[in-house]
Amino acid sequence: MSDAGAPVPASTKDDGLDAALLDRLFNQSVVGLHVLDPQLRLVRVSSPPGSDLAERVLGRHFTDAYHLDRPNSTGELLQRVLDTGVPVHDRLVHGRAEGAPGPSRSFLVTVFRLNGKQGQVLGLLAAVVDVTEREKARTRAIYRARLLRNVGRSLDMATTCQGLVEAVVPGFADFAVVEVVDDVLRGADPPIGPLGAEVPLRRAALRGLKDAEGRDGLVSDTRRLPAGTPFALAVSDLQPRHVALDADSPWLAADPQTARVMRALDAHSLMVVPLTLHGAVLGLVSLYRGPGSEPYDANDTTLAQTAAVHVALSIDNARRYERDHVIASTVQRRLLPQGDSARIAVDTAHVLLPGRNIGCWFDTIGLSGARTALVVGNVAGHGLQTAITMGQLRTVIQALAGLDLEPAEVLARLNDTADRLAAERAALPAGDRLHRESLKASCVYAVYDPFSRTCTVARAGHPAPIVIAPDGSAPAVDVPEGPALFASESAPFATAVLEIDEGSILAFATGALLPDDESAARVRRALARPDPNLQRLCDGVVYSQPTGSLPDGAALLLARTGRVPPDRVATWELVHERTTPAVARTLVRDRLDGWNLDDETVQATELIVSELVTNAVRYGTPPLHLRLILDRSLTCEVHDSSPVAPHLRHARTVDEGGRGLFIVSQLATHWGTRYDQHGKALWTEQEVPGLR
Template sequence: MADAPLMVVDGTGVVTGWSRSAEQRFGPATAEALGLHVMDVLAQEGERGGEGTSEGLRLAPLAGEGWGVWTAGEGEDALGRALLDVMFTQAHIRVHVLDPDLRLLRISDPSADPDTDETARLRGRPFREVCAFEEPERMEAYVREVLRTGVPGVERRFRAAAEGRPGGRRTLSLTAFRLQEGHGTRQDGHSTVLGVSVSVVDVTERVQRQVRDEALAAVRDSVGRTLDVEATCRDLAEALVPGYADVGAVEVVDNVLRGENPQPGPLDRDVPLRRAAYGGGSEPAHPLGDVRAVPSGTPYQRALSDLRVRVVPLDDITWADADPARARSVREIGAHSLLLAPLTLRGAVLGLVSLYRCGDSEPFTEADIPVVEAMASRTALGIDNARRYVHEYTIASALQRRLLPQSPVVQPAVETHHLLIPGGGAGCWFDTVALSGARTALVVGEVAESGIHAATTMGQLRTVVQALAALDLEPDELLARLYDTAGRLAQERAQLPASDPLHREPLTATCAYAVYDPFTETCTVASAGHPAPLVVTTDGAASFVEVPQGPPLGTLDREPVAAVTFPVREGSLIALHSAALSRHAEPRSGALRQALSRTDRPLRDLCDTIAYALPDSPDLRGAALLLARTHAMPDDRYAAWELPYDKTAPATARRLTSKTLAGWHVNGDTGDATELIVSELVTNAVRYGSPPVELRLILDRGLTCEIRDGSTTAPYMKYAGAVDEGGRGLFIISQLASLWGTRYAAEGKTVWSEQAIPEEAEDDGDADAGV
């Protein structure tokens, strides 16, 4: 009897149900057949000359209202038996027929008669034993659910022990159908459950292929996203362990980690590798960061020699004497299969990947080699990109370090120290410039670029600032000229070929320039788009200096830059910082502010405290801080007088200078040269300037002579002829002094000179002055 009727008729013989089999046998479609009388259907079949007649049909009552019509006869039974024979002898799917207690009744065998010795041997045994399932309870729950509900279970996967393969497992796909008699056609409306049919398909190869594909997709998604060699190796280990391998290790040539170019060809035996990543297992044979050469006579060294991906069985470790530590680790983790993949790019070796499978995991096979080759190629490319970045970063960092001050400038009126947070793009810079009159310029800037381009731009700007600072310009005037220089640099960049990276990257930079005067105890600062400095007084009060910010350097905006002068009490701290530190410099709650709460500590300790307090954030890498503690000029380090505005002024100046130098223990050639310089400067001030005339001597890093008068006329050097009586004053000064120059103020000008002091005189002076 078939599972479902061909058609259903009511008590009067009218068709109320029509199947696809009825369409194939009788002809009319469902829409046409519904409502016809059953005799009309049979008559139409006779007229069509169909082979089936009413004698080949069987009529039986249905559980509800109406009657069902089924195909009947010997031909039908023969067809069913033939179908079963095919299913049990020729189908490639293993079919198990189980009774309601899940004991085996029949098993298909594509190679023999269904009643084979295997069926006789296994008949009556529980199904869980027939296939050696790893989780028999879960499998039986699945089959019993099909028995209970009658809802087929399709392609549910279970793990089973591998037959004849120690250490391996199979993945079996089970499809279950309930077997029942009548399918609800009995008059009582019930059917008899006979058992269940379970087809079993070994999908181990399909699952392994899926695992390989998923592992390769994971490597492509996660590896190569960072420009860090070690992070790239960790990403590879995390992508493969534990989904693809039970244990994995990634080792990289040590020089590659430092950004050096790898050597082409097979790796020499004495080249060290660094353990960069490890995943799974217990304690590795070599910890992370361990650097060592690969011993010869091992599969690891062979993979680095012939650059070939290989599968190595570990059931017999013949190379244990060559590398006992690694062999011991292999035994401890229970590894039975090893897959080695050298990381190569353009014929050069970057490292080695070692993957292990342990316990009952499926061993690696030759089918894994092409997939792992693709993984290794992807990883090698990511490592090389990271190596190139490390190489460029190392050059840029070294260049930046060389372009920045190497040590704090020692001055009597101000002490400085700096903090440069490593990392980032090397775009922040700072400087301390000694100016005439014992003043000090504090500079901090930032370039909106990264790498070598940022370092070179930073060096250009720092050189320009130093050259402009030597002209004794006020901060706003200096930044105005710095705008001009940055504009010319931006124009040069725009004229580069379109293929040059700098052509597409406009020059943008910021700069803050401050000048501290220890005599007036004031600081004058101007800003070109840079954050304002933080000032912390000796009592702990902190505030930002209200400085009008001009536009950044290199932009088309050219607005006037205003300078601000503010008093600075002795012992206060001035903190000039890059933009990344701005939110940490809040006067109330910022980490920078909290670290500067104790202003009496040494500047080196304060910078260390700031470094500890700042979070490890990528935004802060490369940030710079210039910290300065101000002092008033010591009274015993300078002397100042107002001179008469007449011809007696040079003699008076020489007498005062001689007496002061004697007290400072500055004599000999230096003293004589100083008296001559003072005499010439005072003579020029009286002859060409206007009152008042003031003389000031300063003993700090050198001996400075300053003559101030009320005229703004600039002196200039000229070369007198052999018979000229004058014109040699400034020329003589330029020969005797190390530096000389002129600086201007609203009320006049100051002409100054600076001489180097012999070490003996400087030491005596320091001892006498109590410094």
């Protein structure tokens, strides 16, 4: 029976099969095969037809035949396989064959030891696969991920541009520059392309070799794009360009800046990508490659365009934010005190640090009796609506201050207003952005009285003031904290009365300056330095802050306590009888003559004092005091111990009385009643020509 279908014994196989197989592997395989002897010299190499690779490398040590990025590491790997027989699979190495043009390429190497029939070591077999394109694609994916991570997380244009250059250098570029249209950096709308040659671009970020940075200027330099250059062409048709740099290129003569960069880097390849959005030009990205890097190709251009789209969108978002921030900051500045707030018994200074938060405010409000209200507050948030809310609260607190209420009562009524504002916002349509934004604010309100040497303070979710005594010490300040404005809490506000020595410094600041005990101690140290100039002390607090510690901005209000000069105040204790108004008129006339006030002011003041004293004698209770204060206006005060306040009314023609307060209201610029634990005071203020 025939055995034609049975396997052929190994001993009967054609001896030429092995040779044919090896010939095919070494001449037709897409995998590069390298046979090395025990001395790691190449004895056989697969190479494509027409290649002279074998002639150039045979007989040479592996690390001599190939220019490897890490030759020692590769040599140790080969020797270890030769010594141990343990193969190495898919090890990535970078290099190029001897005499091969271009930069290094990426190879995936697998190495086996070759043993003879008796187990003797014959050498190594290394299978090499060129994975350069795969590695390029993987590297581009890494740069793309790095770009998404670095860019778009900030609404600051400089940070956005810096994120781009940090994502691409080093690796994708050896030197990168981002230029933005100058007006766009200021928040203006970007121009529609093509970009005219007269439009300046400002360098917003750069990264690369220090030598190139030093020779090519600094961030914030501006330039106009020379005609006939890749830069001008890119912003003309809004398409990227990648060009080979050659010192003999004619267009470099028109662009000496690029020529300097090229020489400093020895750059051979340039890619220019416009930053565009909806046909508008925001800027330009320039990427350079030097020795050791491959020229840019179409795949690189695709990645650069993807990056440019993401960066352009981020820059436009930052531009819109910058414009809104500038508008909101302008509104904030307009809503804050604009004129001189000097008072007779207190010296003040302030500083407002700009930042993301637009809700900081401060106020110095003159009150009757030479008293001064000191206010600092903060509405959390940014944008125009935050500034508007701040303005609403500041207006309310100014109106409440004029009512001579206790600080706790002022904050309680301010909180009522905050609740109404919150209710109005909650009533907005659900689609309105403001409907989803909660409101939060804090405020501290204090009143300094130079006659009692006290400062009465109340606070709503705000840091307590810092007090620095004349000797530089910082006594402890205990001011109960009330709930923040717009909070859901309904706890009452409390008032603390602080006894203040003349020459002390009161510091009121927003929470950004006083976030913790260490920050408060730093502020106290800055204020404890002796300096008669309060503004310098105010600036010193700012200088003491760590760099970058106040990104949201802050407000600081300082007040140095003083007294009313003895020659600017007169006080009399009056008897409680019917002749007292006449006596008061005489005392006032003599005092005003001593102050050299004009006759019209003297006559008006006599009449005011006569009416106030008459009212106190008829309806008040002793003791009775009269006080005149000459400040930026003339203040008259009549004190008595009765808690009953008179009311302004319009007397009928036949009435014999009832016109006193009406007359007072016509002669005085301001008038009112204030209460304390000892009774009440009726007061008036008159504008006196020449005092302001």
